[in-house]
Amino acid sequence: xxxxxxxxxxxxxxxxxxxxxxxxxxxxxxxxxxxxxxxxxxxxxxxxxxxxxxxxxxxxxxxxxxxxxxxxxxxxxxxxxxxxxxxxxxxxxxxxxxxxxxxxxxxxxxxxxxxxxxxxxxxxxxxxxxxxxxxxxxxxxxxxxxxxxxxxxxxxxxxxxxxxxxxxxxxxxxxxxxxxxxxxxxxxxxxxxxxxxxxxxxxxxxxxxxxxxxxxxxxxxxxxxxxxxxxxxxxxxxxxxxxxxxxxxxxxxxxxxxxxxxxxxxxxxxxxxxxxxxxxxxxxxxxxxxxxxxxxxxxxxxxxxxxxxxxxxxxxxxxxxxxxxxxxxxxxxxxxxxxxxxxxxxxxxxxxxxxxxxxxxxxxxxxxxxxxxxxxxxxxxxxxxxxxxxxxxxxxxxxxxxxxxxxxxxxxxxxxxxxxxxxxxxxxxxxxxxxxxxxxxxxxxxxxxxxxxxx
Amino acid sequence: xxxxxxxxxxxxxxxxxxxxxxxxxxxxxxxxxxxxxxxxxxxxxxxxxxxxxxxxxxxxxxxxxxxxxxxxxxxxxxxxxxxxxxxxxxxxxxxxxxxxxxxxxxxxxxxxxxxxxxxxxxxxxxxxxxxxxxxxxxxxxxxxxxxxxxxxxxxxxxxxxxxxxxxxxxxxxxxxxxxxxxxxxxxxxxxxxxxxxxxxxxxxxxxxxxxxxxxxxxxxxxxxxxxxxxxxxxxxxxxxxxxxxxxxxxxxxxxxxxxxxxxxxxxxxxxxxxxxxxxxxxxxxxxxxxxxxxxxxxxxxxxxxxxx
Numbered sequence: 132x133x134x135x136x137x138x139x140x141x142x143x144x145x146x147x148x149x150x151x152x153x154x155x156x157x158x159x160x161x162x163x164x165x166x167x168x169x170x171x172x173x174x175x176x177x178x179x180x181x182x183x184x185x186x187x188x189x190x191x192x193x194x195x196x197x198x199x200x201x202x203x204x205x206x207x208x209x210x211x212x213x214x215x216x217x218x219x220x221x222x223x224x225x226x227x228x229x230x231x232x233x234x235x236x237x238x239x240x241x242x243x244x245x246x247x248x249x250x251x252x253x254x255x256x257x258x259x260x261x262x263x264x265x266x267x268x269x270x271x272x273x274x275x276x277x278x279x280x281x282x283x284x285x286x287x288x289x290x291x292x293x294x295x296x297x298x299x300x301x302x303x304x305x306x307x308x309x310x311x312x313x314x315x316x317x318x319x320x321x322x323x324x325x326x327x328x329x330x331x332x333x334x335x336x337x338x339x340x341x342x343x344x345x346x347x348x349x350x351x352x353x354x355x356x357x358x359x360x361x362x363x364x365x366x367x368x369x370x371x372x373x374x375x376x377x378x379x380x381x382x383x384x385x386x387x388x389x390x391x392x393x394x395x396x397x398x399x400x401x402x403x404x405x406x407x408x409x410x411x412x413x414x415x416x417x418x419x420x421x422x423x424x425x426x427x428x429x430x431x432x433x434x435x436x437x438x439x440x441x442x443x444x445x446x447x448x449x450x451x452x453x454x455x456x457x458x459x460x461x462x463x464x465x466x467x468x469x470x471x472x473x474x475x476x477x478x479x480x481x482x483x484x485x486x487x488x489x490x491x492x493x494x495x496x497x498x499x500x501x502x503x504x505x506x507x508x509x510x511x512x513x514x515x516x517x518x519x520x521x522x523x524x525x526x527x528x529x530x531x532x533x534x535x536x537x538x539x540x541x542x543x544x545x546x547x548x549x550x551x552x553x554x555x556x557x558x559x560x561x562x563x564x565x566x567x568x569x570x571x572x573x574x575x576x577x578x579x580x581x582x583x584x585x586x
Numbered sequence: 587x588x589x590x591x592x593x594x595x596x597x598x599x600x601x602x603x604x605x606x607x608x609x610x611x612x613x614x615x616x617x618x619x620x621x622x623x624x625x626x627x628x629x630x631x632x633x634x635x636x637x638x639x640x641x642x643x644x645x646x647x648x649x650x651x652x653x654x655x656x657x658x659x660x661x662x663x664x665x666x667x668x669x670x671x672x673x674x675x676x677x678x679x680x681x682x683x684x685x686x687x688x689x690x691x692x693x694x695x696x697x698x699x700x701x702x703x704x705x706x707x708x709x710x711x712x713x714x715x716x717x718x719x720x721x722x723x724x725x726x727x728x729x730x731x732x733x734x735x736x737x738x739x740x741x742x743x744x745x746x747x748x749x750x751x752x753x754x755x756x757x758x759x760x761x762x763x764x765x766x767x768x769x770x771x772x773x774x775x776x777x778x779x780x781x782x783x784x785x786x787x788x789x790x791x792x793x794x795x796x797x798x799x800x801x802x803x804x805x806x807x808x809x810x811x812x813x814x815x816x817x818x819x820x821x822x823x824x825x826x827x828x829x830x831x832x833x834x835x836x837x838x839x840x841x842x843x844x845x846x847x848x849x850x851x852x853x854x855x856x857x858x859x860x861x862x863x864x865x866x867x868x869x870x871x872x873x874x875x876x877x878x879x880x881x882x883x884x885x886x887x888x889x890x891x892x893x894x
Contacts, residue, residue: 170596481750486738486757489598544753547703551712551749 152258152278168497174533177497179323179472180524182443183387190431198419198426206422210415213406214240214394217425222380222394225433229355230369231378233396239405242416244353244381244393248316249275250412251349251377251395254404255313256281261305263315265293267475267504267514269323269351272316276506283506284312290466292319292329295336302344314347314377319367321354321471324504324519328469331364338367341375347401351379353393356437358470359445368396377401382424384472385437390420443523444472450527451520451534458538460545465520472523475501478516478541481548485515487540496536587619589888590639590665592656594625597648598737598758606863607645613884614643626656634663641891642667643884644860652860653679653732666891670859674835678859682731682763684834688854691833693826695854696845697722698765700731703756715748718764725767728752730759741767770847773813775827776861776869778839778886782824783872784812809868811875823852830854838890841869 168175198206205215213219219235226233241247248271256262258280264272266285276283284305286298298315305312315337319329329337341348350367368378373396381393395405409415427433451474455465465476478484484500491497501517522530548554591614593607594600604625611621622637624630626646634642642665644656654675660667670678677683682700689695699721705711718726728751730738738758740751748764755762772790776783789808815823827842834840834857841861844852861869863884873883 481753483750483754483757486754489738490757492598544757547706547756548749548753550706550710551715551752553712 152280168492170495173492173495173497174525174529174536175497176520176522176525176530176533176537177499178524179521181384181388181472182440182523183389185439185443186387186436190427194423194426194430197430198422202422202425206418208418210418210421212239212410212415214238214416215418215421215425217428218392218421219394221424221428221433222396224428225385226368226378226380226396228434229352229363229366231366231396233373233378237373237396237399237402239395239397239402239409240416240421241393241395241409242413243388243391244351244379244383245271245275246409246412246416247379247381247393247395248272248349248351250405250408251314251379251397251401252276252279252281253408253412254401255347261310261312263298263301263312264506265317265322265325266506267324267501267517268316268506269318270499270503271323272351273503273506276316281313285506288322288325288327290327292322292327292333293317293337295333295340298337299340302340311344312346314349315341316349316351317367318351318353320352320364321357321468321473323354323471324473324499324501325475326466326468326471326473327475328361328364334364334367334370338371338376341371346375348376349379350376353379353381353384354471356385357441357444357472359441359448361469373398384440385433386424386427390417390423392416392420392424441470444470447522447525447527447530448474450530451522454531454534458535460538460541462545463541472521474520474522476518476520478518479545479548480516481552482541482544483515484518487518487537487544490540490544491537494536494540496533498537587641587888588637588639589614589619589621590634590637590642591621591623591645592626592630592642592651593623593645595627595646595649595651597646597651598733599647602862602864603645603647603651605865606647606867609865609880610643610645610863610884610887613881614888616881617885619888626651630656631659631663634660634665639665641665641888643888643891644668645863647860647862648733652858666894668887668891669838670836670840671894674837675859677834678836678840678857679732680761681729681856682761684857685763685854687833688830691829693830693833693854694851696766696768698763700761700763701752703760706752706756715745718748719745722764722766727765727767728755729763729765730755730757731761731763733758768845768847768853770845771813773815773823773844773846773852774841774868774872775823775844776839776841776872777827777831777836778873778878778883779890780828780831782827783869783878784875785815785820785823786811786868786872786875787813788868807866809866809871811868811871819846819852826852826854830857837894839869839887 168177218240219238222238223233223235241250252275256279260281261284262276262281263284263286265288284301286301287294319334321328337348348367352366368376377397379395382390462479463476465474468474485502488500499519501514501519505514591607591611593603595603607623611623614621622639624633642660644651644667646652646656650656652675654672657667657672657675685695685698701711725741725743728740728742738755740754742748742751772788774786787810823844830842831840836859841858843855845855846852861867863870870880870883
């Protein structure tokens with residue numbers, strides 16, 4: 132039974148065949164865990180889902196009928212790799228609403244914003260190249276960055292977005308080491324996951340830096356149109372005029388994610404390379420999805436749905452902010468986004484949000500632990516105590532209940548922590564009882580409000 | 587034979603179970619069985635009553651699948667099922683319970699202490715933490731008592747790291763154990779029909795120990811099977827594995843996980859009553875090394891349903 136010969140198992144045969152880049156993209160306990168959040172009894176504040184249930188069904192029906200009637204042969208056919216012209220014109224129209232004059236020749240229609248990230252990374256990155264992202268960064272971009280073997284340097288952000296002072300310091304440090312980053316990836320408006328928006332001053336400076344150093348800035352702007360308060364800010368693309376900013380857009384948030392349609396708008400040499408990469412990746416984006424865009428823009432004013440959706444999300448954001456105020460402990464802080472889909476909460480350091488999620492799931496509520504938004508060598512200790520909360524996909528009463536349940540499990544964890552460490556609350560407060568939740572006392576609220584508001 | 591393969595469920599190891607279950611179902615179909623796959627949910631009992639299978643193959647991991655819950659239901663519905671019965675499922679699912687049994691019967695296992703969450707909440711267990719060094723010596727490993735796949739398992743190099751590790755473990759279960767850290771080789775011995783299969787050694791390429799990611803990521807861990815061991819050590823492992831299997835009242839199959847310290851004899855860490863059957867799982871590897879194909883293994887595991 133105990134043969135001396137040591138044989139490698141069958142598994143090893145496959146292991147030797149894998150490319151290095153696929154070794155770098157890992158499965159994770161968290162990803163598996165997220166698969167049990169889509170049970171109906173779970174209130175999921177984890178997804179980034181727009182509210183498609185409220186989309187007018189009659190309109191959708193007539194759009195489908197129209198596109199079938201007028202474009203059936205074309206929509207069933209292959210389409211040009213760069214996208215059909217009417218869609219590129221509509222994209223230019225959408226960008227014009229944010230004061231950008233885009234030439235249709237500089238636009239490439241992609242299969243969702245995700246492919247836009249993947250293509251631009253594929254085109255620009257050689258293994259070992261350095262890129263710069265925010266900390267935290269959009270977790271969905273991470274697998275693309277890793278699979279093309281980019282070395283990511285992360286720059287902290289605060290309530291005014293990426294810390295440009297830290298960026299400059301980092302660029303100088305890299306320069307001293309002879310490293311020139313290929314691009315700076317940013318979601319400047321209503322950032323995913325942090326919900327913060329880059330200030331005008333920082334936007335201007337970032338665009339200047341890009342021009343001075345001849346670096347590309349990848350401006351990922353899925354949420355820009357979803358503003359619920361405050362004044363709109365110019366996009367980086369507008370400020371830059373189309374020299375060093377590559378703009379990534381999507382129909383997912385202004386229409387529907389199910390279409391899987393996004394776009395890249397970039398200087399000609401860059402868009403040409405992206406076009407070639409796209410041909411290799413999937414030849415062309417879905418024909419039916421593109422013709423649906425054309426019919427939709429003909430039959431409706433696209434801004435109407437953006438307005439409707441924004442009104443829904445605004446009310447949900449307000450519900451979440453109120454619930455956080457009421458049910459989260461005084462040691463916690465969170466962002467106050469003026470738009471977008473997400474709030475980013477930071478808990479006391481004792482709490483690991485990946486562990487917290489398993490506890491929360493027992494109470495049938497889910498969120499996204501923040502750790503996945505940090506790219507340091509594993510395990511990256513940053514973000515361990517953070518979480519992303521989505522407010523767009525769930526109605527108000529469920530948001531309130533979900534936050535209440537999360538608040539409860541946080542409180543459980545903190546209580547346990549205090550019994551072990553003998554630490555006391557950093558703020559002297561009457562502990563809110565379960566029947567008389569925090570927020571009923573005016574002085575309590577005032578005290579708490581002063582404490583938080585971290586960026 | 588008409589076989590119900592139970593998989594999925596809502597435990598944290600759902601994805602692992604789906605992979606185990608799918609692979610088993612495929613193997614049983616190849617073996618000529620009629621297979622009905624159940625992603626375990628509220629409709630389980632109803633579904634089983636309607637389908638009237640001749641046997642149930644339990645490919646669930648973790649809570650409710652491995653802890654006796656589903657076994658109990660199958661007893662009630664009267665469907666023969668694979669693997670351990672209710673009581674031994676309960677014993678093996680709980681690492682503290684397993685280790686108490688081992689200790690009592692002289693089977694080597696690292697020293698440990700167990701705590702419930704209520705001991706901390708209501709009985710001041712925190713005040714006993716200063717004795718950990720004296721009783722176990724640092725470093726220690728803190729583990730949830732009933733959770734698989736190394737989820738919630740953390741090291742504590744000294745007393746200052748204990749609270750975080752304890753907090754983490756209690757996220758997965760309301761009871762935990764603090765175990766003396768034994769440095770050595772990680773060896774698993776699967777037992778099939780009361781006999782030990784060749785030992786498998788897991789050598790992790792990166793990271794500290796055999797954690798969740800290294801368990802299920804192809805290429806992350808190097809498996810050596812049979813493990814390179816002296817005959818005497820291999821025999822000792824096999825003998826302890828079988829004794830452990832019998833002691834805990836296991837039936838059909840189970841996997842016994844060991845630590846083989848740099849000096850001294852092997853120590854049992856835990857017993858898995860439903861080990862994984864995925865592409866990277868250890869029991870199928872051990873079977874293959876013993877000349878048992880995956881199809882043949884599935885067949886023998888299934889046979890355990892009728893030999894109880």
